[in-house]
Amino acid sequence: MMKTKIKTFGRKVNYGVQIVAVGALTGALAGLIVTLYNMLVEFAEHFSVGCYNVLRMYPAFIPLLFVALFLGAIIVGGFCKFIPLIRGSGFPQTEGATQGLIHFKWYKVLTGMFAASLMVVFMGLSAGAEGPSLMIGGACGYGVSDVTRRNASIRRYQITGGASAGLAVVLNAPLTGMVFAYEEAHKRFTPEVFVCSFSSVLTAITVRDLLVAAMGMEVGPFLEGFTFTANAGIPFLLYALGAALVVSLVAVGYYFLLFFARKKFRKLNFWKGLGKYTIPFLLAGVCGLVTGYVMGGGVEFIEALSSASEHTVSVFGAPLIVSLLIIIALKFITTLVNIGCELPCCGSLPMMAMGAGIGAAMSLLFQMWGMDPALSDGLIVICMVTFFTTVVKAPLTGILMTIELTWNFTYLLPAVVAVAVGYIIGDAFRTEPMHERILEEIIEEQRAPLKRLTVLVRVTAAAGRNIRDILWPFSALVTNVSRGEARIIPEGDANLHAGDILTVEGAPNDREDYLGTLTAIVGEILEVREESAEEEVEIAPEAKAS
Numbered sequence: 001m002m003k004t005k006i007k008t009f010g011r012k013v014n015y016g017v018q019i020v021a022v023g024a025l026t027g028a029l030a031g032l033i034v035t036l037y038n039m040l041v042e043f044a045e046h047f048s049v050g051c052y053n054v055l056r057m058y059p060a061f062i063p064l065l066f067v068a069l070f071l072g073a074i075i076v077g078g079f080c081k082f083i084p085l086i087r088g089s090g091f092p093q094t095e096g097a098t099q100g101l102i103h104f105k106w107y108k109v110l111t112g113m114f115a116a117s118l119m120v121v122f123m124g125l126s127a128g129a130e131g132p133s134l135m136i137g138g139a140c141g142y143g144v145s146d147v148t149r150r151n152a153s154i155r156r157y158q159i160t161g162g163a164s165a166g167l168a169v170v171l172n173a174p175l176t177g178m179v180f181a182y183e184e185a186h187k188r189f190t191p192e193v194f195v196c197s198f199s200s201v202l203t204a205i206t207v208r209d210l211l212v213a214a215m216g217m218e219v220g221p222f223l224e225g226f227t228f229t230a231n232a233g234i235p236f237l238l239y240a241l242g243a244a245l246v247v248s249l250v251a252v253g254y255y256f257l258l259f260f261a262r263k264k265f266r267k268l269n270f271w272k273g274l275g276k277y278t279i280p281f282l283l284a285g286v287c288g289l290v291t292g293y294v295m296g297g298g299v300e301f302i303e304a305l306s307s308a309s310e311h312t313v314s315v316f317g318a319p320l321i322v323s324l325l326i327i328i329a330l331k332f333i334t335t336l337v338n339i340g341c342e343l344p345c346c347g348s349l350p351m352m353a354m355g356a357g358i359g360a361a362m363s364l365l366f367q368m369w370g371m372d373p374a375l376s377d378g379l380i381v382i383c384m385v386t387f388f389t390t391v392v393k394a395p396l397t398g399i400l401m402t403i404e405l406t407w408n409f410t411y412l413l414p415a416v417v418a419v420a421v422g423y424i425i426g427d428a429f430r431t432e433p434m435h436e437r438i439l440e441e442i443i444e445e446q447r448a449p450l451k452r453l454t455v456l457v458r459v460t461a462a463a464g465r466n467i468r469d470i471l472w473p474f475s476a477l478v479t480n481v482s483r484g485e486a487r488i489i490p491e492g493d494a495n496l497h498a499g500d501i502l503t504v505e506g507a508p509n510d511r512e513d514y515l516g517t518l519t520a521i522v523g524e525i526l527e528v529r530e531e532s533a534e535e536e537v538e539i540a541p542e543a544k545a546s
Helices: 002-057 059-082 091-098 106-122 130-148 152-171 174-185 191-214 234-266 275-290 299-304 320-340 348-368 373-392 395-404 412-428 434-446 511-521
Strands: 451-459 477-483 486-488 501-506 523-532
Touching: 002 059, 002 106, 002 130, 002 152, 002 191, 002 275, 059 106, 059 275, 091 130, 091 152, 091 174, 091 434, 106 130, 130 152, 130 348, 152 174, 152 191, 152 511, 174 191, 174 395, 234 320, 234 348, 234 373, 234 412, 234 434, 275 320, 299 348, 320 348, 348 373, 373 395, 373 412, 373 434, 395 412, 451 511, 511 523
Parallel strands: none
Antiparallel strands: 451 501, 451 523, 477 486, 477 501
């Protein structure tokens, strides 16, 4: 008995060391590539804004702009046609990879998303870098897994760690990156997910800091221009509630229009499917000539709304409230079209920019009713994360972003209340998490006739663990646990012993990957029975054990 315990402990230690080591290696690679990517994105944003400023002064050259936009649309459309998985923000695809639902050639996805998303920003479209950064980080994890020949189980952890690292680097928010692993990627907490995401994020942030320091640059809060006064108590909480309600309703409208746009764009197949990509590019040209605040992720627009900003938000000399409404409307339309067309770009930062704009407009209204102008920055940040939470339905991520994007705890309680309002409003309108719904659509496009498998597995690697603590492959359901002559009820807290025989049922997308994962995380496969899956398998983020 003692030898069995020692062997089990040894396997756990070895497994944990593997996860830490590959997590650190993944974080180092992701930190390097994502940092360089975001430096290029920042340069591309400033370059495109400068070009549009010149074109406003010399309108004779505007036709050349639309020629360039047309050519850019064809190039980006070509990338999307030959590497379909880079279409969209990168969040759903990466989440699918962490769950074992999606497999890809990591080098194609990494280079394709890097180049295509960078061109989208370079052309001045409303596009954030956080989704592509996350996908590039996930592809780094996939690549390290392939090069080091890790098994399917370790690969999923590496993709998770790389994605967390990519998000942490782009937002300078390590906790937000780690929470992504629990709240969105796996929808659960396990020690392995924590260790892998922690080691990857820590290493990536360290590599980023060293690289930035070597270039003589500094790292500060993502929204460093905001200043916060003491919380105004109950009156400000009421202002935050009112603003959160307005922002949530706008966000729900954005959510439904987004999926309506995706449905319509799928039907556009002129010029062999490349023609539809010209629509968001040409639209971006028109909107970019109106105001530069529509371009890019929206960080400059958000910063310009802060009380410490020296910039004036104005469109053609219009009053502030009118300018805000114009920018919000243009940002709303362009982001909607970009994500609906499935351009390789992310809509999270543009969504937060829309929320910030609405918060600034609500602040002007509340100041007429007696709100202290010094509280405006807090209201803007709260509205920003509320819009994000209502659409994405990741409340913990939204709350942490409030702290990490500003490095301030002053408005934590109002932010929690506002985020809760956004989540409840989303539920009231029966919205699903945006990334999960898009992932379902991607899986549906790729789905082939599934075979239902019944697998008997002898427990070796999973000895000493509870069923719920194991990262089961997609659709796996433990239906029976046999221990000698006894049968154990396969509940989540059932502890597995070496030699137990598990009956695992499921209908996997990839048979070999499914069986390989079971071998890696449970033990020896004794028997595989196969039959047609008559019922459609529900797309779930994690395997269920009951």
